[in-house]
Amino acid sequence: MRILLFGKNGQLGSELEHRLPSLGEVFVLEYPEIDFNRPDTLPEILRRVRPDIIMNAVAYTNVDKAESEPEIARRVNAEAVGEIACTARELGALLVHISTDYVFEGNKGIPYVETDPPNPLGTYAASKLAGEEAVRQAGCAHLTLRTAWLYSRRGDNFLLKVLKWAHTYPVLRLATDQIGNPTAAHLLAETIVQLLARPLKDLVDHSGIYHLAGEGSASRFELGLEILRNDPHRDEQVAQSILPATASEFPAQALRPLNTALDCEKIHRVFGLGLPNWREGVRQTLRDG
Numbered sequence: 001m002r003i004l005l006f007g008k009n010g011q012l013g014s015e016l017e018h019r020l021p022s023l024g025e026v027f028v029l030e031y032p033e034i035d036f037n038r039p040d041t042l043p044e045i046l047r048r049v050r051p052d053i054i055m056n057a058v059a060y061t062n063v064d065k066a067e068s069e070p071e072i073a074r075r076v077n078a079e080a081v082g083e084i085a086c087t088a089r090e091l092g093a094l095l096v097h098i099s100t101d102y103v104f105e106g107n108k109g110i111p112y113v114e115t116d117p118p119n120p121l122g123t124y125a126a127s128k129l130a131g132e133e134a135v136r137q138a139g140c141a142h143l144t145l146r147t148a149w150l151y152s153r154r155g156d157n158f159l160l161k162v163l164k165w166a167h168t169y170p171v172l173r174l175a176t177d178q179i180g181n182p183t184a185a186h187l188l189a190e191t192i193v194q195l196l197a198r199p200l201k202d203l204v205d206h207s208g209i210y211h212l213a214g215e216g217s218a219s220r221f222e223l224g225l226e227i228l229r230n231d232p233h234r235d236e237q238v239a240q241s242i243l244p245a246t247a248s249e250f251p252a253q254a255l256r257p258l259n260t261a262l263d264c265e266k267i268h269r270v271f272g273l274g275l276p277n278w279r280e281g282v283r284q285t286l287r288d289g
């Protein structure tokens with residue numbers, strides 16, 4: 001089995017890089033060898049590698065900056081993905097592509113299922129939805145995995161920000177009305193590897209979109225408390241109080257959906273897979289990481 005991984009330096013990609021070799025021969029390509037901002041250069045690279053599986057963990061993920069760089073976000077998150085998907089079809093490869101809970105507008109009130117209509121609020125979210133659609137339109141075998149609120153011990157994420165704030169400021173204010181599925185990057189990577197260990201035909205036969213994120217949802221406030229509780233340097237925290245706030249108190253360049261809790265039942269039903277509860281993800285990342 002030949003597996004091509006795009007995006008080894010990212011939160012998810014770095015967790016995949018050392019797990020994928022258990023499945024076969026892994027080819028890892030990273031910027032500047034590959035540049036998703038130049039989508040037309042990608043098919044030739046894929047034809048050279050001829051992978052059986054293309055694992056795409058690359059994305060333009062800066063949600064706020066995307067508002068001022070919409071062309072780049074669209075090229076990286078949609079056009080490049082479309083080129084990869086068309087070439088996957090030509091080569092008969094399976095494309096595993098990562099998408100986001102942000103394709104939803106966040107007003108449903110109960111967890112979103114895969115068949116709910118998307119309605120992205122910002123430029124990043126719209127570019128990710130366009131990527132999903134490009135994959136579907138290309139007609140290649142694909143698993144489009146929508147995940148949410150990714151964090152790890154590296155990168156730019158809420159977990160690291162909360163820890164930094166708690167060691168800097170006496171009072172933290174965290175939103176109680178912004179809700180999602182916190183997802184530990186290492187657990188997502190482990191589950192993707194379990195998924196890809198199944199017979200390729202089984203994966204191809206079940207092509208489609210799946211929600212795959214930490215089990216259960218949480219507000220930013222609840223997540224923050226859990227992070228602080230599991231901080232290995234808890235005794236050095238400066239923060240004395242964590243106060244509830246509303247998301248509207250933290251205006252940003254991009255609009256963000258309020259409640260994008262994902263229902264991950266489909267991937268359980270089809271493949272018998274899922275992630276542990278989000279609290280377990282926080283605990284493992286901070287205590288065992």
Ligand SMILES: NC(=O)c1ccc[n+]([C@@H]2O[C@H](COP(=O)([O-])OP(=O)(O)OC[C@H]3O[C@@H](n4cnc5c(N)ncnc54)[C@H](OP(=O)(O)O)[C@@H]3O)[C@@H](O)[C@H]2O)c1
Nearest residue numbers: 009010011012035036037058059061098100147148149150
């Ligand atoms: N982070 C979240 O909270 C979240 C939530 C839901 C869904 N997702 C999705 O999950 C996936 C993984 O996210 P992540 O948090 O692991 O992302 P990340 O840490 O930001 O990593 C993104 C990767 O993409 C690479 N990249 C960006 N622009 C590129 C370009 N023009 N050419 C080649 N490579 C480029 C980056 O390389 P450099 O490091 O060299 O820039 C990095 O390796 C993405 O599809 C994302 O949309 C993320």
